[in-house]
Amino acid sequence: MNIYVPRDERFGHLKMSDFLGYTIKAVAKSLLPVLQAVFDKTPNTFDSYKDVLKLHEGGLPLPDIPQVQALMQAIPLEMMKSILTPTTGQRSFLKFPMPLIIHNDKWIWKTDEEFAREMLAGVNPVVIEKLKEFPPTSNLDPTLFGEQNSTITAEHIEKNLDGLTAEQALNGSRLFMINYHDTLMPYLSRINSTSSKVYATRTLLFLRDDDSLKPIAIELSLPHPEGEQHGAVSTVYTPADSGVEAAIWQLAKGFVAVNDYGVHQLISHWMRTHAVMEPFVISTNRHLSTLHPINKLLVPHYRDTMNINALARQALVNAGGIIEFSVFPSKYAMELSSVIYKSWSFADQSLPADLLKRGMAVEDPSSPTKLQLVIKDYPYAVDGLAIWSEIESWVTEYCSIYYPDDSIIRNDAELQSWWKEAVEVGHGDLKNKPWWPKLNSLPELVHICSTIIWIASAMHAAVNFGQYPYGGYLPNRPSLSRQFMPEVGTADYELLKTNPDKVLLKTITGQLQAILEISVIEILSTHASDELYLGQRASEEWTNNAKALDALKRFGSKLKEVEKRIAELNKNKSLKNRGGSVKLDYELLSPYSEQGLTAKGIPNSISI
Template identity: 30%
Template sequence: MAVYKVHVTTGDMCLAGTSDHVFVTLVGTDGESERTELDNYGLDFCCNQTSTYTVNTHALGRLLLIRLEKAQFLYLPENEWFCSKIVVETPEEEAVLFPCHRWLTRGEVLELRGAKAMKASDDDHPLLIEHRAKELAERTQLHQWKVYAEGAAHITHFEFSKLPSEVRFSFSKGLEFKFSKEFAIAELRMKGLFGSEESWASLESIKSTLTFQTSPTAEYVSEHWKDDAFYGYQFLNGVHPSVIRSCPRLPSNFPVTEEMAQPFLEAGTSLQQEIQKGNIFLCDYKSVEGLPTRVVEGKALPLTAALCLLYLDTAGRLKPIAIQLGQEPSEKCPIFVPSDAELDWLLVKMFVKNTDSVIHQIISHLMKTHLVAEVFAVATMRHFPAVHPLYKLLTPHFRYTLQINTAARNTLLGPTGLLTKSTLGMEGIIELLRRHLAETTYSSLCLPDNVAERGLQNIPNFYYRDDGLKLWTAINSFVRAMLGLYYPTDDEVSGDAELQRWIQDIFTKGFLGNSRSGMPESFITVEEVVKFVTMVIFTTSVQHAAVNSGQFDYYCWFPNSPLQLRKAPPTTKGLVTMETILETLPNIGDTVAFIISSLVLYKKYTDSVVLGSYPEERFGEPAANLIIENFQKELSSIEERITTRNKGLEVPYCYLKPSEIENSVSI
C-alpha cells in the first residue's frame, strides 16, 4: 500500500459543518484511489485553515487529477464549501499542488488539474486531453454572451442572482459594501438631506454634505474649484485625464481670435505662436451632440457639446482661456473668456465639467474599464481551461468583475439608478455607448499609444501619464517574462487554438468585428500577445484605478463635477446671478445621492488584492513564481518614486501608487 497525504486548505468565505460529507479520489497514470471521505466532523473545514488527511491506496504513478465530491449528511441543510487548494504529498515525497478556488455544492463532482500551466499541445495523457475537452465544453455552455443593446459590447448572460458562486463577492465585501452605503444614507437622512427636492440655499450650505466624510483632496477641491489653474490641472490629474489633447490647429467651428485670447497669454506672444509651440490644448465634447437627455418637470436636462481651449504658461500652469457651449458658434452660442463676468465664467466652466463628468462615468469608467473587462472575463471563462497559462495569469485580474458589472446594471443603470438619474437617461446612455464603441481603437486602450496620439508626451506635471507609463512598462516586462515560459516561439502562438478562439471572441463580441478599430482578430507573434495581455491587465487594474479611485475627491464638492444640471446654459453674457447657479445645480436629494455613490467607490475594502499580488497560487512552476516576485519588487520601486515625488506636491497624485491599485475591477 502507498500512503498519500492530502492537505486541504479552505478559503476565507465559507464554513462547512457537520452536514457535509466531502470525498476525494486521486487519479494517476497507474490508476485511481478509492473514493475516500475527508473526515471533518464539522471541525476541520473552518475558514482559512489547512487540514491533513490520509489516502491509502496502491501506487498511482504520476498524479494527473483530483476528484472532489460533496454529499449530504442525513437531511441537514446545504452548506457550500470553498476550497482554495489541495497539496498532495506522494510516497516519493513530492508535493503536488492542485489549485481549486471554487465552491463545492451538494451532489457536485469537481475534477482538478495540477498547478503546472499547460497549453493543449502540452497535454500528454488521454485522461488530461479528455478532461480538457470536457472542461472547455462545460465552460462554453456555462458562460454565454448576451446582447446588451444594439451597437454596444456584449455582456454575460447571467443575471446578478444567478452568477456562479466562484465569481461572487466574499461575504465580508458584500457586508462592507452594503453597510458603507446604508450608513451614509442614514446620516444624511437624519440631517434632512437625503431625498430632499429643495434647491440649495447657497454654495456654503453645500459644505454640510462634507461633514459625514471627507478627504484632504476633497477639502482642497472645495476651496480651489473656482481657480482656473486648478480647473486646468484636473484635466490632467483629476479623476478624468482621458479627454484633453494637444491642439495643433483651431477647429473651424471654434473661432477663437487673437483678440479674444491675447489678454490671457503671456506678454510678447500670440495665440498662433503658442499653438506652434505646443502650448494650446483642447477638450472637445462633440460626441454628446444631439443626445436625448432626461426629461424633468416637462423639460429636457441640458448637456452641452462644449469646446474648451486651454493654455499652458511658462510656469507649467494649464488654464482655460475660451469656452464655447456648443459645436456651432452663433449669437446664442458665444465664446466665453475669463474676463467675462465672474459668475458667467464660473457657470460655463460648470457646464463643461458637467459634460466631462458624463463622459467620464459612462465612457472612460463604465465602458472602457468595466464593460471592456467583462468582455475579457467572459471570453477567458469560455475559451481557456483552468490549466491554461493565460487563464492562470488573467483570472486574478477579473476578480468579481462579473458580479460588479451585473450589480452596476441593476443599481446604476436601472430605472432609478444613479447614472440614469444624471443628465442622460437610459436612451442617451445607450446611444453614447454606441457612438464611443464605434470610435474606440486598440491604440486608445494602450497608454503609450494613447499619450502619443493625443500629443501629450511633453506637457509638464502630467502625473497620470508619468505614473501610468511606469506601470505599463512594468506590466509589459512581467507579461513578456511570463509568456516567454509558455510561448518560446511565434509558432507556439499561431498553433494555440484556444488562444485564437479567445481573441476572436473578444474581437467579435466586445468590438463587434470592427476592423477599423485596429483590435487584433488573431495572433501571429509572441509580441502581439504580450502587448494585448499588457493592455488587458493595465485596463482592469491601473486604468480603472485612475478613473475610479478619485471619484469621491473630485465629486464630493458637487459644483466641481456636477453629473446633472437643471437649467439651460447661458446664451447671453452678463445675466448669470448666484441664484441662477443654485437653480442650475441639482436639488439637495440628487446631490447627496451622487455623493453617496462616490463614497462607496472611494472606500477601501478589507478583501482588496493590490496590483501584483497573486495569493491564489495558481502557478506551480518556480520560474513563474520568481517572475511574480520580480514584478512585485519593480512595483515597490515605482511606489517609492511616486511617494518621493508626492512630498513636493500641493495636491499629491496617489491614484496610481501600486499599493492603491486593485488587481482587478472589483468595485
C-alpha cells in the same frame, strides 16, 4: 440580484459584506419622503455653499415625522449605525466624509488653476488633447448637423497667451483642448427635452512656462433652434476676475464640469473599463483551462468584475436607475455610451498608444519609455508610463517562459480560440475593424495581455478611486445642470451681480440627486478589506513554476520602487500639477493602499 452571474464570479463573503455595508447610503432614492422632510423651503436646491458643507460637517438632522419612525423600524440596528451620526442633542444621518478637494481650503476648487490642474491630475485625465488646428474643427457630418466648427477666434485668446500669437502658441505645442462638442451635440436636443439643460463644450487651455495650464476660452454650443441640421449656435467666454463677467466665467466652467462628469462616468469609466473588459472575462473562462498559463496570468485581473457589472446593471445604469436620475444625459445615458463604443479601439487602449493619439506624447527612441511627453508634468502620464512599463516587462518575462517560439503561440488551440471569440463574439460589433492585433507572435501576445491588464488595473484605478476625493464636494464636479446660462435682462442675470453663488447652485445638481450621486461615488471610491493589488496573488500556490514565481516577485519589487518614486515626485514643489494649491498629492497610480477612501492604490481588477 436579478441578473445572472456565474457562481465562480460572485463576490466572496468579505467583499459582499463590505459592499452591503457601504451601499446602505445608496438607498437614498427610496427615502425621498424622508429627505424632502429634512430639506428646507427649497428642497431641490442648495441655498448656499454652507448648505452643501452640511453634508460633510454634521449630516442632515432627523425630524420627528412618521416617515422617519417607519425608517427606524424597517432598518436593522447594525445597518442604522452605518447611516446615523450622533451630534449634539440630536441624531443626524447621511453625513459624508470630508472630500480631499476641500480638506485644506474650502474655496480653492473655484480657481482657474485647480480647474485646469484636474485635467492632468484629476479623476478624468484621459480626455485632454493637444490642439492640432486653430480654430478647432468638427468631425460631425455637415449634411446632418450643419456648420459645427468652433467660433473661438485669435482675438478671444491672444490676451491670455503670455505675449504669443495664436499661431505661435499652436506651433509651439502650447494649446490644449477638452473637447466634448462632437460627443454631445447629436444628443443635445433630446437631452435638453428632459429636466437637464446642458451645452456641448470646447475648452481651450494654454501651457505656461512652469508646465501648468490655464483655461483661456470656453465655448458653449446648442443646436440651432430651427433644427440641428442648421448647425450650432455658440457663445465664447473668456476669463474674468471681477464683476458679473467673473460670475459668468464661473458658470461657464460649471457647464464644462457637468460635461466632464457625464463623459467620465459613462465613457471613461463605465464603457472604457467595466464594459469592454467583460468579453475578455467570458472568453477566458470559456476557452482557457484553469491550467493554461494565460488563464493564470489574466484571471486575477477579472476578479469580481462580472459581479460588480451585474450590480451596476441592476441599480446604477439600468433604465430609471441612479445614473439616469442624477447624471445629465438622463434616459439617454446608456445609448450615448453605446454609440461612443462604436469608435472605441483596442489598439488605442495601451497608455503609449493613447498618449500618442491625443498628441500628449511624441515618439522618442532614446527614452526608456520610447516617448517624450509634451507636458512634462502630466501626473497621470508620468506615473502611468512607469506602471505600464512594469506590466509590460512582467508579461514579457512570464509569457517567454511558456512561449519560447512563436510557432507554439500559433499552434495553441486554446489560445487562438480565446482570442477569436473575444474579438469576433465578445466585441462582435467591432470584429471587422482592422486595428485588432493578430495573435501570431510573442510581441503580439505580450501587447494583448499587457493592454488587458492595464485596462483592468491601472486605467480603472486612475478614473475610479479619485471620484469621491474630487467629486464628493458637489460644486467641484456637478453631475447635471438644470438651467441655461442667464440672459441679460433676466432675474438670474441680475442676481449674478449680488449673489452669483446662488445662481450657480440653482444651475447645478439639486439636493436629492446630489445625495444619491455622492452616495454612489463614495462606494465606488472605497477599497474593500480583501482587496488584492497589482503584483499580488491570493495564494503563493497559483503556479508551481519557479521561474514564474520569481518573475512575479520581481514585478512586485519593481512596483514598490515605482511607489517610492511617486512619493518623491509628490514632494517636488516645482511640479505644480502633482498637488497644486489644493495640496492634494497625485497618488491614484501609486500601486498600494490600505482599506477605505484613500485616493491611491491599483487593485488587480475592476472589482468596484
